[in-house]
């Protein structure tokens with residue numbers, strides 16, 4: 001069931017996920033288009049997530065935005081009243097004002113090489129945020145040696161969480177390690193199923209990446225509704241292997257799936273293995289947290305296979 005409407009306010013709106021947005025030409029959504037999106041959200045009882053560009057919007061837009069319950073996803077340069085602040089790794093390293101803020105989630109977009117050489121910096125950010133959401137932007141390029149390195153990096157990140165617990169009362173949240181511990185079932189991105197994106201041209205897209213990549217790949221509009229062909233194929237019910245998997249935190253990125261396997265519902269080997277390495281690191285973390293009295297009733301079972309598509313019945 002649809003729950004969220006993502007509204008890209010401008011063609012230069014910040015990327016908060018796997019895709020890159022290299023657009024530098026501003027195209028602000030028309031005020032009427034914005035109002036139509038908000039009306040659609042009201043009619044369908046959707047939570048709206050506004051994705052901001054790197055400049056202040058006209059006052060008339062701010063008034064319309066405030067007319068509905070919403071979250072603001074903003075680039076770090078406009079972070080003041082953001083619910084989610086997005087950094088690319090280099091921006092985060094150079095931002096001296098990055099402080100712990102109880103209400104803000106940090107999204108850190110990072111390449112595998114930046115993560116492998118800069119995981120100590122990531123630990124530093126983790127200690128400064130209430131929730132840090134790492135988005136590895138080139139998961140599709142992982143090779144065998146990268147999986148081995150990622151496993152070691154996860155082990156370093158994993159040991160930083162109990163360390164940070166000594167300094168703070170609350171457990172810092174790092175999506176790739178703490179989400180799996182708290183989940184009881186699949187919690188994927190679900191683009192096209194639980195969320196849909198309204199672009200600055202007034203049309204719907206499966207997710208922002210689909211718009212950025214091909215403006216012609218639209219999926220309806222607020223007046224006519226959502227028109228995704230074979231929409232059922234985007235659901236977990238139609239993914240027989242994922243349905244049995246317990247890497248519950250995996251994004252199952254529809255856009256990456258389409259790019260790497262040509263099937264919106266079939267993740268690549270790289271997505272499956274990275275998600276399983278994270279799942280196993282979450283299990284190690286959980287065992288450490290058990291010893292400190294956290295999550296006494298939680299358990300993540302031991303498994304040996306890292307790619308469900310290689311399971312043997």
Ligand code: SF4
Pocket residue numbers: 017018019189190191207208209251252253254255256
């Ligand atoms: S399908 Fe979801 S996870 Fe993938 S790029 Fe789009 S929003 Fe991000």
